[in-house]
Amino acid sequence: MKNLLEAHAVSKNFGDFTALNNVSIAVPKGSIFGLLGPNGAGKTTLIRVINQITMPDAGHVILDGEPLQAHHVQNIGYLPEERGLYKSMKVGEQALYLAQLKGLSKTEAKKRLKYWFERLEIGDWWNKKIQELSKGMAQKIQFVVTVLHEPKLLIFDEPFSGFDPINANLIKDEILHLKDNGATVIFSTHRMESVEELCDHIALIHQSNKILDGKLTDIKRQYKTNTFEVGIKTSDKIALAETISKKFDTSLTDFKSLNDELKLNIKLTQNETSNHLLSYLTTKGEVSHFVELIPSANDIFIQAVKNN
């Protein structure tokens, strides 16, 4: 089985409002799958369908080759965006309770909690109440509770909100670590830099429809415009810019550099290669900078949403 999770043509309406319209996704085993989309696009509804919190009106979900069933909740760890803990309960008791709800025995849960609390250096919180902890501290506990039962599928909805950069990094490393240990991760976020860093695959949902999905590198290839960012040292920048613009599609640009040089974006046509451009430029001056512009996840996100 190549895909751990497949959603087939899932639709969900709330009264007159369509939250999901015929959305299909496939999450490959062992990948980190980014579920992207503007606010209110339907990401959370899709995640709730996967978690069996909401029943879809149409379509079905396959987890590890089986149609989704009640007992599958034990194979899923879910960190919702709207999250919290019982405020007046002690950290340890609460973590044990939530772990038992996921089907762990009390002794097993205790053993694993000890391990995780030591790993995240939060061992001395066991007898504290949640209301005595800061938001970031509570988030750490929540993270531990989500992954404790070692689920095959982890779903994180905005996992980094509420963390300072140090703890955000810590959690990011933990997510990568979990992936290395064989977990599959669905990752829903607005923060495009973390998509760039973590995700192998993405799906973009906009106004209840899926408008884009696939491997992140494939999508980038698809969205790249064959544009190169170049810097050429020259004595007369204006004259050179004029000369190049007669042969190529150029525009002025700016980037950080130690030299005083002509900075251009040059867009190539289908049958021109980077070698063509480079050999041409070397005849005009010393090339100090030559980079292919790869669209960022952010650019793709904005462009895809605009095009729809």
Added chain:
Amino acid sequence: MNHLPLIIKREYLTKVKNKSFIIMTILSPIIFIALIAVVAYLSQLNNNKTRTISVLDASGLVTEIFQNTEHTTYNILSNVSLDEAKTIVEEAGTYGLLYIPKQDSIAAIVTHIKFYSKETPSLSVMTGLESKLENKLRDVKLQQQGIDLSKLSASKTSVNIAQESFIGEKTSKIDSYFKLGFGLAAGYLLFMFIIIYGNMIMRSIIEEKTSRIIEVIISSVKPIQLMLGKIIGTSLAGITQFVIWILIGSILMTVVSAILGIDLMQQSPQQEMMQQAIDNPEVAVEMQNAMLAFWNLPIANLVFAFIFFFIAGYLLYSSLYAAIGAAVDNETDTQQFMFPIIMPLVLAVYIGIFTVIEDPHGTVSTVFSFIPFTSPVVMLMRIPFGVPIWQQIVSFLLLIGTFMLTVWFAAKIYRVGILMYGKKPSYKEIIKWIKY
């Protein structure tokens, strides 16, 4: 995966370990008993005061009936005019002056008897004096018509009709009081229980929403399991509290009455009258009947009916409370939904008090003892008067059926409502949720 026991355990332990719960559990009976003790003590103080009543009997017919008692001293005035008597009494500062004028006929005397006092005399004193005078003047009238009083009292016959139903159950008037007492107590207990612990369930569901833990929980358990767990866990905590209340209450009651030497149960200021009543042989017989009456109640039926109707009625209402808790975001928003819940409860109690007592098997009582939202209270009040078993069973089944329906309905609202934040829902929206 059945997580119900786990959820019940957590709900129960969190409730029971909660500081304010513990304080309320211990403090309430103490405050309650202290209040009773204070009231009893005060009324006893009041009762122990002896009062002096001056009597000016110008007619000379009734003087001998004013014998001093424990709390009342009669000061018989003679050979003074009414004005002089008034001055004497006013200067002495005693309780008051009773004036019986001299007239030609008793009928004339009766209309002219007067009581003079500085402040308005107490009702019980006046009633006491009136009945004394009535008895004596009746005797005087009888004697004037030549009737021998000793013969008259010898001819007195006391009739106590023994009531028996066709199947041989003995009943009596005292029975009715017991039945009434039981019905009222059961009905009120259920009413109180629903209001106190229904609210508790509602609050604990709102708490889950405001702390935002709900989505984490329902990704592990079915909403209906969570809801039932909360209802059962909270109810068990409630029962624990009730039992502790009763225990502490009865212990304190014994201790306090032993220490203060006050009979807390008999706090009525009419102790004297009670004493007189008990001296009356008729009443003594009735008191004996009372014990019999208690054993005449259909006790087994009562106990079972109480347990079943109490539990089912409570569950029915608490599922509604749970639905409200799920539908709103904070407690202030609950107001608009509370009214339709409280209404049938209040209605049930009123029907119980006014209709069941008048006519326990009349149309109104019977109908409302079948309607599920009023049946727990009304049926519990009717049962002591003897309700055919088939009626009890039908009513109970209706109740259980409705409970299933409301649980289903509440679970629907619950499932959608727990994930709705920041919006105050209307009835229209809630009905829409059921269709989701």
